[in-house]
Amino acid sequence: MRLVTAGQMRNIDANTINKFGIPGIVLMENAALAVVRQVRKILHGERQPKIPGKKAVILIGKGNNGGDGFAVARHLSVSGMEVTVFFFAGGGELGGDARLNYELYLKMGGKIVQVEDEMQIRLFRLALIQADIVIDALYGTGFKGSLPDLTQKYVAEMNKCSAPVLAVDIASGLEADSGKVSSTAVKADYTVTFGLAKLGHFLGEGPVYTGELLIDQISIPENIIYEEKITTYLLTxxxxxxxxPVRNRQGxxxxxxxxxxxxxxxxxxxxxxxxxxxxxxxxxxxxxxxxxxxxxxxxxxxxxxxxxxxxxxxxxxxxxxxxxxxxxxxxxxxxxxxxxxxxxxxxxxxxxxxxxxxxxxxxxxxxxxxxxxxxxxxxxxxxxxxxxxxxxxxxxxxxxxxxxxxxxxxxxxxxxxxxxxxxxxxxxxxxxxxxxxxxxxxxxxxxxxxxxxxxxxxxxxxxxxxxxxxxxxxxxxxxxxxxxxxxxxxxxxxxxxxxxxxxxxxxxxxxxxxxxxxxxxxx
The missing domain is CATH 3.40.1190.20 (Ribokinase)
Incomplete structure (x- = not known):
């Protein structure tokens, strides 16, 4: 299994968009669909086409990871789930494909709770009690350092909940290149990562916070991956x-x-x-x-x-x-x-x-x-x-x-x-x-x-x-x-x-x- 750093994955994404010509919004859509497929498996098994009546809580931050989160929220809502988004940024902080998915979710009447301070934490606790699944789309592979103090409080609540937790690409608070956790991080039961697995999924504290790792190539062409000259692998x-060694019968x-x-x-x-x-x-x-x-x-x-x-x-x-x-x-x-x-x-x-x-x-x-x-x-x-x-x-x-x-x-x-x-x-x-x-x-x-x-x-x-x-x-x-x-x-x-x-x-x-x-x- 090939492993990449966050920088290598950014290069692969950029080359897929700029050289090969697959739009970034398509990659984001493919990433969201990969997460939705895993949600279906977790809740109902592989053959269940829809997941009506179930409740999902999604924590979303800014950046492309947040865009993935809004795309996931949209698809789960279309599937019949009751989705509540806890948004740790403002719409004005999103740009490009992430903003487009935010606006699409708003247009379909998606439920968003704007997290500004600790005032929303009681509502968050109630949502966690009722949730069938919790999805982490706060931070992506570019994260380094410690989660903000406010975010840490919400993550601590999430880590105590009984519902399965799924991280989008990488658990928030976990560094993609080293597996380092500076303060706290989302303790995921499942992680759906895109393109290739990251070093941080396996190094340091990565295995503790990643849970079961699922990899989806999200339509990135193999020749684009090959151009990156990856030299780090997971033994399988x-x-x-x-x-x-195969023994010769005459040995x-x-x-x-x-x-x-x-x-x-x-x-x-x-x-x-x-x-x-x-x-x-x-x-x-x-x-x-x-x-x-x-x-x-x-x-x-x-x-x-x-x-x-x-x-x-x-x-x-x-x-x-x-x-x-x-x-x-x-x-x-x-x-x-x-x-x-x-x-x-x-x-x-x-x-x-x-x-x-x-x-x-x-x-x-x-x-x-x-x-x-x-x-x-x-x-x-x-x-x-x-x-x-x-x-x-x-x-x-x-x-x-x-x-x-x-x-x-x-x-x-x-x-x-x-x-x-x-x-x-x-x-x-x-x-x-x-x-x-x-x-x-x-x-x-x-x-x-x-x-x-x-x-x-x-x-x-x-x-x-x-x-x-x-x-x-x-x-x-x-x-x-x-x-x-x-x-x-x-x-x-x-x-x-x-x-x-x-x-x-x-x-x-x-x-x-x-x-x-x-x-x-x-x-």
């Missing part, structure tokens, strides 16, 4: 399915990829065990683990299907581990470095050697990233010499970029993409919606996963999962997308069983084959 089953463990998992320390053996489990559950043929001597027995018992190789360090890996690492990498198809390492600066030269002197695909995670944070230029050593994935959470990304976590969270897409290009690496910026950025300029947002992943070890499982798919020959960007999507979907499957908390990282790993199989058989 349709994108992921072709990436899943064996030697043809299903060899991965080397490097990490662990005394007290942190679980990170390697979980990473190895994630790799095995993702179908890797051979798993080898390089760990300090002090945890060899623990790791060997924890991952009996893997091969454990001790480095000449007892408590944590140091510079002396290089020979053991190099020996394993000579026949590896991919490797992962970092989980459970502990921040031992003595291991940094080994990371540098892996990046500079080998071409095996590498996934850097956890303390490997914390070690590199002091010399982030090391990440650029891979340019032209091999493939690299970095998988930071926001705190690790902040250390790598020498900024605050807040700055990371406020510009997740932009920062991940900028660093992917700078480092020549695929950046998997973990979070509520994980951002996967590629040096070629493409960005993928992963919608799978839930708060249950906020427990120790789930990131280690993800690292093993990505390594396993890279080892099986999936191109590295595809391995990052595939691993992240399936990892999140495994958590979603567990959430359906246990709720949003209480399942473990090991259970996420063990669920991976099931969710992969589900995708393999989906049509």
């Amino acid at each position: 089953a349709e994108i992921i399915q072709p990436l899943i 064996h463990k030697g043809t299903h990829g060899t991965g080397v998992f490097i990490g662990g320390s005394v007290g942190m053996s679980g990170a390697v065990v979980l990473g190895g489990r994630g790799a095995l559950r993702s179908g890797i043929g051979l798993l080898q683990m390089v760990v300090p001597e002090g945890i060899v027995e623990t790791v060997d018992r924890g991952v009996i299907e893997g091969t454990v190789w001790p480095a000449p360090d007892y408590e944590m890996l140091g510079q002396g581990a290089w020979n053991a690492v190099l020996e394993r990498l000579t026949e590896a198809d991919a490797c992962a470095v970092g989980p459970g390492l502990k921040p031992n600066s003595g291991f940094l030269p080994v990371i540098k050697s892996i990046l500079a002197d080998t071409s095996v695909p590498v996934i850097l995670d956890a303390d490997a990233l914390n070690l590199v944070a002091g010399q982030p230029e090391l990440l650029s050593l891979r340019k032209g010499q091999g493939s690299l994935v970095v998988t930071p959470h926001p705190g690790e990304m902040a250390r790598l970029c020498q900024c605050t976590v807040l700055e990371v969270q406020e510009s997740r897409v932009e920062l991940a993409l900028a660093k992917a290009i700078e480092w020549g690496a695929i950046v998997v910026l973990k979070g509520a919606v994980t951002v996967i950025a590629s040096p070629d300029g493409r960005v993928f947002l992963n919608p799978t996963g839930n708060p249950g992943l906020g427990t120790g070890g789930t990131g280690d499982v993800l690292t093993g999962c990505i390594m396993a798919y890279a080892a099986q020959g999936v191109p590295l960007l595809g391995a990052a997308c595939l691993g992240t999507f399936l990892h999140g979907r495994a958590a979603d499957e567990l959430s359906g069983i246990y709720g949003s908390a209480g399942f473990t990282a090991a259970e996420v790993a063990d669920m991976l084959p099931k969710v992969r199989k589900t995708l393999e058989v989906e049509e």
Whole structure:
């Protein structure tokens, strides 16, 4: 699924009108009809042609979003609904197509309550009690900042009502490019958006305020969309399915990829065990683990299907581990470095050697990233010499970029993409919606996963999962997308069983084959 910024959508709209020749009033009419179709589905199901006797409350502001709202009000009135518009502007503030729809609604005797202050709020509460549906057409995709104080009071009332709430294009108060909500926003049960989905529907708090998202292209030609050169996508089953490796019936463990998992320390053996489990559950043929001597027995018992190789360090890996690492990498198809390492600066030269002197695909995670944070230029050593994935959470990304976590969270897409290009690496910026950025300029947002992943070890499982798919020959960007999507979907499957908390990282790993199989058989 393609995703756009508000600016990109404005360009597409403008080109549709000015280059292709579809009048703006036609696009507005198509948008209104898309909303009306969804209202019918919500209230009566798809086959009901009319919706007589039902009551709709529509909140309308100025601008084109308001014009959409008046067009919706007109069509619902024609369908037999009793419509009450609460108008948060004056007719003189509307122009162009929006004003035309306002005047058409007036001509048909449409009911409008002019909202000037809190005096109308009692009438609004009464209308909400009687409403069968509430429609938000206050602000569109150009909104930024906080809703006006008066509007916030009305939105608070709407968010408490029992009727379903439908947002036109985007929930008012939600920023289209970031998913940021500065004060409050309309909490929609449904959003009908036009042309293409917006980044803010999925980033930040977007999923909380968007509800079920429905997309209508409103007759915008595909070639006009193509001209915009969209490079941001939402991961879907349709994108992921072709990436899943297909096993040859004559295959064996030697043809299903060899991965080397490097990490662990005394007290942190679980990170390697979980990473190895994630790799095995993702179908890797051979798993080898390089760990300090002090945890060899623990790791060997924890991952009996893997091969454990001790480095000449007892408590944590140091510079002396290089020979053991190099020996394993000579026949590896991919490797992962970092989980459970502990921040031992003595291991940094080994990371540098892996990046500079080998071409095996590498996934850097956890303390490997914390070690590199002091010399982030090391990440650029891979340019032209091999493939690299970095998988930071926001705190690790902040250390790598020498900024605050807040700055990371406020510009997740932009920062991940900028660093992917700078480092020549695929950046998997973990979070509520994980951002996967590629040096070629493409960005993928992963919608799978839930708060249950906020427990120790789930990131280690993800690292093993990505390594396993890279080892099986999936191109590295595809391995990052595939691993992240399936990892999140495994958590979603567990959430359906246990709720949003209480399942473990090991259970996420063990669920991976099931969710992969589900995708393999989906049509």
